[in-house]
Amino acid sequence: QKEVEQNSGPLSVPEGAIASLNCTYSDRGSQSFFWYRQYSGKSPELIMFIYSNGDKEDGRFTAQLNKASQYVSLLIRDSQPSDSATYLCAVNMRVAGAGSYQLTFGKGTKLSVIP
């Protein structure tokens, strides 16, 4: 069973702090990793993707990937109340025998930024 695991939260951080969201995945052969943000009652919105080990920065967001540990994280610096949402980790995993990939989502971590 190929899985993507996230702590469901809620994760509460004060405004201005760094929020750290974590994700582990089961398929060692996975090569691409995505973070989506989903506001309550809305659709998932792509915010970051990462393919290589190390860090990738985009504004206040940093994605970190460690393939050896099968671990991907998202850091949000200077957290704002508008960052309060559920963050979904998604991993492209190989479909056995099909030669294709399927995006598998974690159940999400709910982040609450307290003013």
Next chain:
Amino acid sequence: NAGVTQTPKFQVLKTGQSMTLQCAQDMNHNSMYWYRQDPGMGLRLIYYSASEGTTDKGEVPNGYNVSRLNKREFSLRLESAAPSQTSVYFCASSRGLGDDQPQHFGDGTRLSIL
């Protein structure tokens, strides 16, 4: 700048009724997907279409059928709705099924089966 458009946004059905959820994308994407999202279950793939003319089952296909009408449109049909199909349905698209292709989502259809 529409992206992925789903219709309807809300629907209430009675058990046993049928309906079709519509999805269209204007990003010239090859691949399209249908997901359902339930509390505590996350996003689960129902069906997908790698390219025009092809469809494949995902994780939870039972009770659903799909049609890839053309490159832009991918519909999801419930032939005989059941209360267990009450959910939020999302359509998504991507350039292809390659391992580096992000998916872009529509706004969702909130479906209640009574």
